[in-house]
Amino acid sequence: MQFEFIKDMPRVAQQEFPIDISFLVGKLVFVWMIMLYFPVILSNLVYEKEQKLRTIMKMHGLGDMAYWIISYCYFLLLSLLYMLFLVSFGSIFGIKLFRLSDYRVQFVVYFAYINLQVSFAFLMATFFSNCRTASVTGYLFTIGSAYSGEYLFRPIFEDMSLSRSWSTLMELFPPFCLYRIIYEFSPPPSPLYRTDFSGVHWEDLSDHKNGMLDILIIMAVEWATFLLLTFFVDEFGTFRNGIRKTVSIFRSNTDQSSHTCQMQTIQLEEFLPSVETDRTDVSRERETVQQLLRESDSNFSVICDNLKKVYHGKDGNAEKIAVAGLSLSVQRGQCFGILGPNGAGKTSLISMLTGFTKPTSGTAYIDGMDIRLDMNKIYTGIGVCPQFDLLWETLTGREHLMFYGRLKNLRGGALDVAVEHSLRSVRLFDGGIADKRVAKYSGGMKRRLSVAISLIGDPKVVYMDEPSSGLDPASRRALWNAVMSAKENRAIVLTTHSMEEAEALCDRIGIMVNGSLQCIGNSKELKARYGGTYMLTVTAAAGEEAAVEQLVRSLCPAANGVYRISGTQKFEMPKQGLRISEVFQAMERAKSWLNIAAWGLSDATLEDTFIKVASGSDASSV
Numbered sequence: 321m322q323f324e325f326i327k328d329m330p331r332v333a334q335q336e337f338p339i340d341i342s343f344l345v346g347k348l349v350f351v352w353m354i355m356l357y358f359p360v361i362l363s364n365l366v367y368e369k370e371q372k373l374r375t376i377m378k379m380h381g382l383g384d385m386a387y388w389i390i391s392y393c394y395f396l397l398l399s400l401l402y403m404l405f406l407v408s409f410g411s412i413f414g415i416k417l418f419r420l421s422d423y424r425v426q427f428v429v430y431f432a433y434i435n436l437q438v439s440f441a442f443l444m445a446t447f448f449s450n451c452r453t454a455s456v457t458g459y460l461f462t463i464g465s466a467y468s469g470e471y472l473f474r475p476i477f478e479d480m481s482l483s484r485s486w487s488t489l490m491e492l493f494p495p496f497c498l499y500r501i502i503y504e505f506s507p508p509p510s511p512l513y514r515t516d517f518s519g520v521h522w523e524d525l526s527d528h529k530n531g532m533l534d535i536l537i538i539m540a541v542e543w544a545t546f547l548l549l550t551f552f553v554d555e556f557g558t559f560r561n562g563i564r565k566t567v568s569i570f571r572s573n574t575d576q577s578s579h580t581c582q583m584q585t586i587q588l589e590e591f592l593p594s595v596e597t598d599r600t601d602v603s604r605e606r607e608t609v610q611q612l613l614r615e616s617d618s619n620f621s622v623i624c625d626n627l628k629k630v631y632h633g634k635d636g637n638a639e640k641i642a643v644a645g646l647s648l649s650v651q652r653g654q655c656f657g658i659l660g661p662n663g664a665g666k667t668s669l670i671s672m673l674t675g676f677t678k679p680t681s682g683t684a685y686i687d688g689m690d691i692r693l694d695m696n697k698i699y700t701g702i703g704v705c706p707q708f709d710l711l712w713e714t715l716t717g718r719e720h721l722m723f724y725g726r727l728k729n730l731r732g733g734a735l736d737v738a739v740e741h742s743l744r745s746v747r748l749f750d751g752g753i754a755d756k757r758v759a760k761y762s763g764g765m766k767r768r769l770s771v772a773i774s775l776i777g778d779p780k781v782v783y784m785d786e787p788s789s790g791l792d793p794a795s796r797r798a799l800w801n802a803v804m805s806a807k808e809n810r811a812i813v814l815t816t817h818s819m820e821e822a823e824a825l826c827d828r829i830g831i832m833v834n835g836s837l838q839c840i841g842n843s844k845e846l847k848a849r850y851g852g853t854y855m856l857t858v859t860a861a862a863g864e865e866a867a868v869e870q871l872v873r874s875l876c877p878a879a880n881g882v883y884r885i886s887g888t889q890k891f892e893m894p895k896q897g898l899r900i901s902e903v904f905q906a907m908e909r910a911k912s913w914l915n916i917a918a919w920g921l922s923d924a925t926l927e928d929t930f931i932k933v934a935s936g937s938d939a940s941s942v
């Protein structure tokens with residue numbers, strides 16, 4: 321395409337031409353000023369991704385399309401206000417760049433450019449995962465682009481000997497479009513070249529000499545292309561946003577996916593610990609799940625069917641089976657506690673159930689919906705309190721709850737009531753805490769807010785990953801009360817390291833070790849099944865440990881040592897055949913000659929059961 325092209329120089333001289341700020345500071349500065357909003361949008365988008373805020377929003381029901389539309393409108397509105405501010409102040413202060421051209425033309429051209437800038441930032445954001453890197457890159461890009469406009473692009477499009485196609489090609493780079501706009505709106509480059517230039521007017525838009533029409537077309541085409549590319553990368557890119565995509569491959573090719581699952585199942589069977597078949601309670605749970613899969617029962621909100629997660633080994637490391645074929649069912653109105661040592665696979669299980677990672681094989685049904693196919697629908701009915709607080713530092717606690725409440729379709733008075741109730745239930749209401757920015761919250765306050773977020777809007781299934789970690793005793797009690805009253809009409813799946821919490825909150829408990837359930841039942845059942853013992857704790861002077869052990873074995877030959885820590889020893893003694901009075905007498909007599917500082921006899925606790933189950937299965941899996 322060959323364009324006739326006008327340079328500044330040939331413009332006809334005017335009578336007077338006072339030196340203008342836009343001439344003094346140059347076009348470069350105006351390009352910077354307008355592009356300044358680009359790194360801001362970019363870093364904001366990447367921040368939401370890096371902090372997994374988008375993930376948590378999605379888990380609370382904010383669909384992809386809604387997220388993109390809201391974010392787009394938000395950044396477009398801010399960019400528009402910023403441009404209005406620039407043009408208004410520029411005009412008031414007499415800057416000819418803003419004053420000479422028709423405001424309607426300026427509106428159309430700047431509006432098109434800021435749309436392009438927002439869509440370009442959206443596309444760029446898909447390639448970054450670190451906010452700081454994105455921000456630095458964004459600013460360097462802004463500065464570099466303006467300089468390139470001045471020293472690379474300008475000489476080319478001012479060179480009459482070069483074909484116009486070269487500059488058109490360069491205008492495909494969005495900052496050069498902006499440079500060209502500023503160039504065309506600006507008075508001539510030097511007051512020495514006095515011209516009759518009076519800005520760009522409505523009728524000039526179709527004049528090929530100023531290239532405005534071409535730029536508008538380029539910007540419109542690029543805007544649509546960038547948005548489409550963003551959608552494509554976001555939808556089909558590999559888990560960039562921390563959210564597994566339930567891509568249509570699952571829908572359209574279910575047979576193939578189930579075939580793949582079967583293949584993986586066969587390979588994984590080799591890894592399943594052999595103790596699995598010995599655990600009658602776990603086997604019974606597996607049968608219940610099979611029964612529920614055959615005859616559905618709406619009372620069961622969560623059904624995990626042989627769920628497996630294998631992390632593939634990287635950098636020469638072996639693959640890791642985090643969850644090894646877990647079958648589990650949780651009824652509505654029930655709180656199910658998952659206990660397990662570090663690395664047992666609790667978080668991996670929750671991550672699969674919340675769509676954060678993809679199961680290697682097997683699946684789970686949440687209120688009848690398959691996590692492989694219907695995650696977007698599932699998100700509308702679940703609440704999540706992740707292991708790490710995913711909050712906006714700049715918003716208040718109340719604003720967080722208002723936002724998530726709206727996502728859960730609460731409106732008006734009902735929303736206000738729910739938010740206040742929620743804040744009170746986690747002790748974040750009094751003293752104006754609710755209206756403080758989250759940046760000023762302590763770790764415990766953030767945790768309580770995360771729990772409140774997971775419960776707002778009446779979700780039918782709630783996942784809580786170590787909800788009370790880092791809380792002081794009073795806050796923990798308040799949180800437990802909130803969870804207790806919340807579980808009435810919903811299923812709660814909770815992971816914890818606190819036995820006290822598991823006993824206080826959970827109707828059923830599963831102990832998980834090495835990715836598989838070792839036992840399942842309520843705390844009384846577990847203590848009775850795996851307990852059936854007394855626990856004897858003795859603290860004696862240093863060096864007397866062997867003598868104490870001998871004494872205990874004389875009282876109960878079947879006694880087992882649980883641990884020995886600097887003079888304190890714990891023994892497990894089968895109840896059968898043991899006479900408590902004899903133990904009392906023997907320990908009192910031994911107090912003086914064995915230097916026993918303290919001793920105690922108690923029923924086995926859940927913690928004892930946990931230690932026994934965890935260490936037993938560790939041993940069996942070695």
Ligand SMILES: Nc1ncnc2c1ncn2[C@@H]1O[C@H](COP(=O)(O)OP(=O)(O)OP(=O)(O)O)[C@@H](O)[C@H]1O
Pocket residue numbers: 631632640641642660661662663664665666667668669
């Ligand atoms: N992304 C990953 N890549 C590779 N291995 C992983 C990954 N995430 C977890 N693992 C491994 O999977 C196992 C289970 O981890 P997971 O975080 O699910 O355990 P957990 O029971 O939640 O532990 P904790 O109580 O410490 O939170 C661990 O051995 C862990 O190292």
